[in-house]
Amino acid sequence: MQLWIDTGNLEEIRTAQSWGVIDGATTNPTLIAKEGHKDFKGVIQEICSIIHPGPVSAETVTTTAEKLIPEAHEIASWAPNVVVKIPLIPEGLKAVKVLSGEGIRTNVTLCFSPAQALLAAKAGATYVSPFVGRLEDRNEDGMRVVEDIVDIYANYGIATQVITASIRDTLHVTQAALMGAHIATLPFAVLKRMYDHPLTDIGLEGFLADWRKLQES
Numbered sequence: 001m002q003l004w005i006d007t008g009n010l011e012e013i014r015t016a017q018s019w020g021v022i023d024g025a026t027t028n029p030t031l032i033a034k035e036g037h038k039d040f041k042g043v044i045q046e047i048c049s050i051i052h053p054g055p056v057s058a059e060t061v062t063t064t065a066e067k068l069i070p071e072a073h074e075i076a077s078w079a080p081n082v083v084v085k086i087p088l089i090p091e092g093l094k095a096v097k098v099l100s101g102e103g104i105r106t107n108v109t110l111c112f113s114p115a116q117a118l119l120a121a122k123a124g125a126t127y128v129s130p131f132v133g134r135l136e137d138r139n140e141d142g143m144r145v146v147e148d149i150v151d152i153y154a155n156y157g158i159a160t161q162v163i164t165a166s167i168r169d170t171l172h173v174t175q176a177a178l179m180g181a182h183i184a185t186l187p188f189a190v191l192k193r194m195y196d197h198p199l200t201d202i203g204l205e206g207f208l209a210d211w212r213k214l215q216e217s
């Protein structure tokens with residue numbers, strides 16, 4: 001299973017990358033805006049160089065195939081490891097069909113149902129991103145949606161990879177792994193929490209204290 005980092009914060013990306021457990025990165029316009037980045041191309045290129053050769057998703061901001069296709073061409077030219085994020089709307093999937101025929105990697109985003117994920121696969125998406133947390137915010141079972149998509153893709157040998165997105169906590173990550181989702185993309189805070197267990201801290205404290213006692217005896 002791949003773990004990606006979901007942020008527009010360069011320091012978080014550098015730190016996560018230095019830990020050696022990250023395979024890729026995702027961004028969206030909200031995450032980029034949160035960091036105040038005005039130079040979208042520059043920041044995506046920087047993330048691509050930090051994460052290289054892992055994939056980095058950069059999102060389109062138009063809504064017709066006519067505009068999405070040239071926008072995707074432009075984004076795809078920024079770095080060899082960039083993946084173009086396209087919204088799951090009819091015009092978006094029309095663009096994905098053309099782009100996949102051209103060998104451009106796409107991440108179909110804003111997916112909230114298995115039916116939508118099936119359409120993304122039919123269009124030739126490289127990745128599809130079901131948004132777990134946002135479904136749970138509406139009292140819907142986000143992880144069930146991920147499980148159904150994974151099962152449906154497996155039934156037909158579909159190559160589109162499932163990115164568990166809109167993750168709120170570590171349980172989402174382990175559930176995604178158990179379900180066989182290909183990727184989980186995590187906020188930095190969730191990645192940090194994956195390391196945490198009180199017994200690790202207590203155990204380490206005990207080992208070091210005993211070691212110190214031995215040196216002093």
Ligand code: G3P
Nearest residue numbers: 006028133134165166167
């Ligand atoms: O990048 C897509 C997704 O992970 C966003 O998550 O927290 O805004 O629902 P969130």
